Amino acid sequence: xxxxxxxxxxxxxxxxxxxxxxxxxxxxxxxxxxxxxxxxxxxxxxxxxxxxxxxxxxxxxxxxxxxxxxxxxxxxxxxxxxxxxxxxxxxxxxxxxxxxxxxxxxxxxxxxxxxxxxxxxxxxxxxxxxxxxxxxxxxxxxxxxxxxxxxxxxxxxxxxxxxxxxxxxxxxxxxxxxxxxxxxxxxxxxxxxxxxxxxxxxxxxxxxxxxxxxxxxxxxxxxxxxxxxxxxxxxxxxxxxxxxxxxxxxxxxxxxxxxxxxxxxxxxxxxxxxxxxxxxxxxxxxxxxxxxxxxxxxxxxxxxxxxxxxxxxxxxxxxxxxxxxxxxxxxxxxxxxxxxxxxxxxxxxxxxxxxxxxxxxxxxxxxxxxxxxxxxxxxxxxxxxxxxxxxxxxxxxxxxxxxxxxxxxxxx
Numbered sequence: 001x002x003x004x005x006x007x008x009x010x011x012x013x014x015x016x017x018x019x020x021x022x023x024x025x026x027x028x029x030x031x032x033x034x035x036x037x038x039x040x041x042x043x044x045x046x047x048x049x050x051x052x053x054x055x056x057x058x059x060x061x062x063x064x065x066x067x068x069x070x071x072x073x074x075x076x077x078x079x080x081x082x083x084x085x086x087x088x089x090x091x092x093x094x095x096x097x098x099x100x101x102x103x104x105x106x107x108x109x110x111x112x113x114x115x116x117x118x119x120x121x122x123x124x125x126x127x128x129x130x131x132x133x134x135x136x137x138x139x140x141x142x143x144x145x146x147x148x149x150x151x152x153x154x155x156x157x158x159x160x161x162x163x164x165x166x167x168x169x170x171x172x173x174x175x176x177x178x179x180x181x182x183x184x185x186x187x188x189x190x191x192x193x194x195x196x197x198x199x200x201x202x203x204x205x206x207x208x209x210x211x212x213x214x215x216x217x218x219x220x221x222x223x224x225x226x227x228x229x230x231x232x233x234x235x236x237x238x239x240x241x242x243x244x245x246x247x248x249x250x251x252x253x254x255x256x257x258x259x260x261x262x263x264x265x266x267x268x269x270x271x272x273x274x275x276x277x278x279x280x281x282x283x284x285x286x287x288x289x290x291x292x293x294x295x296x297x298x299x300x301x302x303x304x305x306x307x308x309x310x311x312x313x314x315x316x317x318x319x320x321x322x323x324x325x326x327x328x329x330x331x332x333x334x335x336x337x338x339x340x341x342x343x344x345x346x347x348x349x350x351x352x353x354x355x356x357x358x359x360x361x362x363x364x365x366x367x368x369x370x371x372x373x374x375x376x377x378x379x380x381x382x383x384x385x386x387x388x389x390x391x392x393x394x395x396x397x398x399x400x401x402x403x404x405x406x407x408x409x410x411x412x
């Protein structure tokens with residue numbers, strides 16, 4: 001792994017930081033989150049048209065830039081600094097890679113070029129609260145999280161040569177405004193129960209979308225209800241490829257989210273440092289007190305460690321995408337570390353800003369809510385770590401050693 005960034009990567013960061021500084025002040029972020037779309041449409045047009053951000057990690061054959069997960073993570077780190085509300089995560093990180101991995105040639109050609117230029121936003125709809133499970137971040141995704149042939153979830157059945165979906169999905173990122181939904185549904189009943197992905201387009205009959213009140217208002221969430229809604233199967237009728245594709249997307253998404261959390265934590269720490277240098281108590285800046293220095297030093301170490309983990313996870317995911325040597329999936333572990341760093345930085349920001357840090361007018365609470373909201377949506381942190389330990393075989397190895405020691409003791 002080369003830890004140095006290329007000139008192109010540095011340019012991505014610089015350009016985005018300049019744009020975010022001009023267009024995404026705290027009041028701008030709050031105003032954008034409270035619009036019907038849940039984001040600033042003009043800013044999204046700038047991110048897509050001028051910078052090509054939605055197509056950054058898409059192949060050039062489909063109108064993308066042809067970069068890897070590393071560049072996408074760097075871009076999201078800059079957006080995370082200001083908690084910019086946008087459909088980027090739902091569209092470019094979750095939905096588009098699934099279409100690229102599983103879609104037919106016609107589906108890729110017809111959809112991805114429109115995603116790349118920002119003209120089409122998309123979202124991944126997973127039944128219930130199963131997004132983290134579907135992406136294999138907190139457990140194996142080969143189970144019945146999409147319904148399992150039973151009541152509940154989303155069920156798919158062929159009717160007169162077309163697929164019909166029935167059910168509902170909760171907490172769909174950007175689901176209320178996305179022009180295309182990628183819906184996970186079960187079909188086959190008990191006999192041949194399997195999970196497939198389907199495309200549902202904006203305006204489809206029988207689909208009702210309702211924006212939900214979310215803990216983190218900068219992450220627009222929706223409930224999607226499907227009542228015999230006509231859908232198009234994504235790719236061939238081959239359920240064996242779906243879990244692996246979701247797991248691949250989950251690892252990249254976790255690395256990108258980890259970088260985004262690091263950007264938010266870094267900015268929260270910066271703002272706190274600025275405050276403690278200015279705020280005086282007993283005739284001196286509060287930042288000069290040793291207790292304050294120790295607390296902020298601890299946060300700084302956490303943020304830097306989380307940044308290293310996020311960069312490594314993004315590099316490993318990018319190397320796997322480009323056909324390089326396979327590396328251990330580390331996105332989930334990096335995400336756990338990033339969310340913990342963000343929670344620590346946001347908590348100290350609230351505490352060390354004193355009375356103003358507890359007010360709704362100050363934006364410190366937005367960083368706290370981002371950490372808590374992502375923990376609820378993609379975690380929790382302890383399950384992200386448990387999944388990483390399971391993949392590494394830590395529990396299995398420990399159990400095997402314990403059984404061996406016990407057997408040896410009984411033999412004596």
